[in-house]
Amino acid sequence: MSNVSLDELTSLCKRRGFIYQGSEIYGGLAGTWDYGPLGVQLKRNIEQAWWKMFVEQRDDMYGLDSAILMNPKVWQASGHTGAGFADPLVEDLETKKRHRADHLLEDNGVENAEELTHEQMNKIIKERGIKSPDGNDLSEVRVFNLMFDTHVGPVRDDNSMSYLRPEIAQGMFVNFKNVVDSLQPDLPFGLAQSGKAFRNEISPREFLFRVREFNLMEFEYFIEESTWEERFEHFRAEFYRWCEVLGLDVKKMHELEVPEADRAHYSKRTVDFEYEFSFGTKEVGAIAYRTNFDLSNHMDQSGEKMLYRPKDGSDPFVPHVIEPTFGLDRMLLATLSEAYTEDTDNDRVYLALPEDIAPVKYCVSPLLKNKPELVARAREVYEMLQGKYGRVVWDDNGNIGKRYRRQDEIGTPWCVVIDFDTLEKDGKVSLRNRDTLEQTRLVPEEI
RNA sequence: GCGGGCGUAGUGAAACGAUUAUCACGCUAGCCUUCCAAGCUGGAGUUGCGGGUUUGAUUCCCGCCGCCCGCACCA
Numbered sequence: 001m002s003n004v005s006l007d008e009l010t011s012l013c014k015r016r017g018f019i020y021q022g023s024e025i026y027g028g029l030a031g032t033w034d035y036g037p038l039g040v041q042l043k044r045n046i047e048q049a050w051w052k053m054f055v056e057q058r059d060d061m062y063g064l065d066s067a068i069l070m071n072p073k074v075w076q077a078s079g080h081t082g083a084g085f086a087d088p089l090v091e092d093l094e095t096k097k098r099h100r101a102d103h104l105l106e107d108n109g110v111e112n113a114e115e116l117t118h119e120q121m122n123k124i125i126k127e128r129g130i131k132s133p134d135g136n137d138l139s140e141v142r143v144f145n146l147m148f149d150t151h152v153g154p155v156r157d158d159n160s161m162s163y164l165r166p167e168i169a170q171g172m173f174v175n176f177k178n179v180v181d182s183l184q185p186d187l188p189f190g191l192a193q194s195g196k197a198f199r200n201e202i203s204p205r206e207f208l209f210r211v212r213e214f215n216l217m218e219f220e221y222f223i224e225e226s227t228w229e230e231r232f233e234h235f236r237a238e239f240y241r242w243c244e245v246l247g248l249d250v251k252k253m254h255e256l257e258v259p260e261a262d263r264a265h266y267s268k269r270t271v272d273f274e275y276e277f278s279f280g281t282k283e284v285g286a287i288a289y290r291t292n293f294d295l296s297n298h299m300d301q302s303g304e305k306m307l308y309r310p311k312d313g314s315d316p317f318v319p320h321v322i323e324p325t326f327g328l329d330r331m332l333l334a335t336l337s338e339a340y341t342e343d344t345d346n347d348r349v350y351l352a353l354p355e356d357i358a359p360v361k362y363c364v365s366p367l368l369k370n371k372p373e374l375v376a377r378a379r380e381v382y383e384m385l386q387g388k389y390g391r392v393v394w395d396d397n398g399n400i401g402k403r404y405r406r407q408d409e410i411g412t413p414w415c416v417v418i419d420f421d422t423l424e425k426d427g428k429v430s431l432r433n434r435d436t437l438e439q440t441r442l443v444p445e446e447i
Numbered sequence: 448g449c450g451g452g453c454g455u456a457g458u459g460a461a462a463c464g465a466u467u468a469u470c471a472c473g474c475u476a477g478c479c480u481u482c483c484a485a486g487c488u489g490g491a492g493u494u495g496c497g498g499g500u501u502u503g504a505u506u507c508c509c510g511c512c513g514c515c516c517g518c519a520c521c522a
Contacts, residue, residue, distance in 0.1 A: 007515090011457090011458060011459090012458095014457075014458085015457055015458060015473080021513080021514090024495095024513095025495095026495090026496080026512080027495055027496060027511085027512040027513055028495085028512070028513045028514085029512090029513090030512085030513070030514090079522095080522085089448090089519095089520085091448080091449085099519080100520085146520095146521085146522090166522085167522075199521085199522095201520080201521070202448060202519080202520050202521080203448075203519085203520075203521095205515095210521075258522095262522090263522075264522035265522070266522080267522075270522085283521095286522090288522085325522095346483075347483095347484075348483085348484080365482095367480095367481060367482065368479095368480065368481070369480090370478080370479075370480085371481090374481095397474095397475085398484080399479095399480060399482085399483085399484080399485075400480090400481095400482045400483065401482070401483035401484055401485085402483085402484050403483090403484095404482080404483050404484085405483075405484050406484090408483095417482065419481065419482075420481060421481090430482075432482080432483085437483075439482075
């Protein structure tokens with residue numbers, strides 16, 4: 001619909017109270033954003049729509065809300081303390097370009113380089129005189145860990161070290177046994193949760209797109225191995241149904257079949273779902289077939305039996321997993337980009353947000369502010385609508401056109417105006433539609 | 448993290464080594480206004496942070512923070 005620039009969108013978000021830069025009065029903190037009053041309402045509406053569609057309206061999905069801090073053994077079992085999240089990097093001393101040390105070694109004929117320690121990598125680079133792709137000397141190997149570390153408890157030593165979770169999936173894997181024991185779900189079933197995750201990105205960019213603290217919504221859907229392709233396709237279709245809830249144009253959604261070399265360490269197949277942003281076509285969600293990598297590893301590491309026991313008495317097994325992931329902030333950014341509409345015919349900008357997720361549902365105004373009888377009736381209607389469909393706001397500032405423009409910019413789908421005909425004729429109020437500008441008249445009880 | 452550019456009200460801009468930093472829109476109070484940013488009269492609000500040079504710094508210099516572009520990275 002629109003191809004709004006990030007600058008314009010960022011500006012509107014700030015001006016109207018959707019999103020502010022994190023810690024702004026102290027000069028900001030890169031990669032963090034704060035949701036203002038309208039932004040948090042929009043975010044919650046999206047999250048709730050997701051929960052409703054995928055958890056409440058299905059009988060095979062179970063909700064969960066696990067802790068952000070986890071036992072560090074979780075991250076060893078999941079592979080996040082190794083290559084990928086803790087990358088060994090070297091720098092070209094001339095060009096200052098950075099390269100993955102393990103990739104460079106493999107390019108130079110060293111096998112399984114990612115399993116080497118950094119000391120071993122340094123040694124090989126020195127012994128064999130390995131240069132950068134541009135033929136220059138290299139710096140020492142340094143680890144760049146994408147996980148934020150922290151310490152749990154009063155003593156700051158290696159034993160107290162933990163991490164802020166870089167993904168929310170592990171909370172569902174480690175609770176697999178608990179849910180099976182307490183609810184005895186039949187396979188297939190899913191665990192769903194939404195929440196914060198943290199990644200210490202090298203360079204945050206593009207507004208809400210690449211950030212250091214973000215919200216994910218995802219589920220782990222446990223299946224029998226033989227059914228994985230069928231389940232994968234099911235969620236692929238569901239993904240598009242979800243995009244419609246957000247009002248996203250499916251023509252702007254693109255699938256990227258992630259080649260093996262680029263896939264996560266746990267994944268046997270991954271499809272990224274990308275949206276055409278003004279700054280490029282970028283990932284907003286994905287579906288990954290994680291096999292039984294996670295449950296198997298947790299079973300090995302913890303000694304707990306991560307097994308599903310079929311009720312027909314056949315052999316227990318470790319289920320496989322399909323994992324659909326939705327980046328909440330990225331989805332929200334796509335939703336705003338899509339909704340942003342320049343209506344030059346009417347000299348206005350409005351957010352064509354779907355009614356279910358718009359932060360404000362109704363605005364109520366007296367046609368004129370200086371007529372007490374109009375104001376009084378408008379107040380009654382305002383109070384009547386309060387809480388009926390979510391957020392309702394009152395606006396009597398300036399003139400009616402100004403109020404419409406203001407509500408347009410925050411995406412309020414309906415404006416209710418009380419005028420003289422309301423009082424003198426039939427009690428009907430006007431209901432103005434954000435997108436069509438059309439007005440209908442009806443009694444307030446019919447709204 | 449590297450290289451380049453940039454940082455003045457909420458937004459977009461202007462100006463200056465020196466009196467109280469300007470303008471538009473927006474916001475706000477009052478008047479007015481019988482449905483799409485009209486008008487009138489008021490009001491609030493700005494030099495990112497820290498240091499240096501200087502009689503005097505928003506302006507010049509340095510550091511930090513942040514933003515943009517490119518590279519790299521991106522489970």
